Amino acid sequence: MKDLDDARDRYAVGEVTSEDLPMIAASALGRGLDSPTLLELACLHRSDCRDAPSLFLAALDELGLLEDIDTDWDSRAATVLLRRAENHAPDLLVDDGTPAARSAEIAALLHRLAHTEAPLNSDLFELAAYFEVLTVDWYEGYRERAVVAEQMRLNARRLLHHRY
Template sequence: MKDLDEAADRYAVGEVTNEDLPMIATLALARGVNSPALTELACLHRSDCRDAPGLFLEALDELGLLEAIDTAWDSRAATVLLRRAENHAADLLADAGTPAARSAKIAALLHRLAHTEDPLNSDLSELAAYFEVLTVDWDEGYLERAVLADQMRLNARRLLDHRY
């Protein structure tokens, strides 16, 4: 069922299309996950998927995968984008990967989040700009990389502490 939850996250942020949903349902059924809406979704043809989003949401609900989240896709998209940005921030603090690569990913996610229909916090746009500037400074060599990495970590901590 974790695969379905992840597919719902990817669907919410536009990484999965309506045409992909029947195959996602088919794969879930093949793994032994079953619900009436999931079965109906798996039977849809890629060329006729107008009912796919509703069936997908119904299947997620039937399987108990909508607990503690708003069922609106925009709200889920905002939650997914923030969670991904926070995961990259945690990785940055753990020195996983280069600071600039993590910073660029955080900036992109926060900019996207700030421009969703249901942004969680408009102040995230300012934090996204800080990450973006730090990434450019890193790439262009404007400051010592150790100083920039420290600034990236400071902003990562701000994000994780919800101090935007």
């Protein structure tokens, strides 16, 4: 079920195409999930997937995976992008990986979020800009890296604690 939850989230943010949906359905069937529409979706050929999105949503509904979505898909995309950005923040706080790489990933996700149709807190866009500037500062050496890393961690805390 977790794989279909993930596919649902990736579908919401445009990372899954219609051509991907039959294979996702086939994989779910292989893991023991079953619904009539999921089977129908799995039987589609990759070259004829025009009905795949509606079948995918119907299959999710049959499996009870749309019940927790009480918003439209744009709002769902916004929720997924914000959660992904927040998931990178702890890695920045514990210096897991290159701080600039984590900062760039957060900036990219927040900028994608800025271009969804869902209404969102405009302060998030400002936070995205901070992460982007800090990433440039890190790579271009405009400021000492220790100072930049500390600013990245500060903004990561802001993101995690919703202080934007």
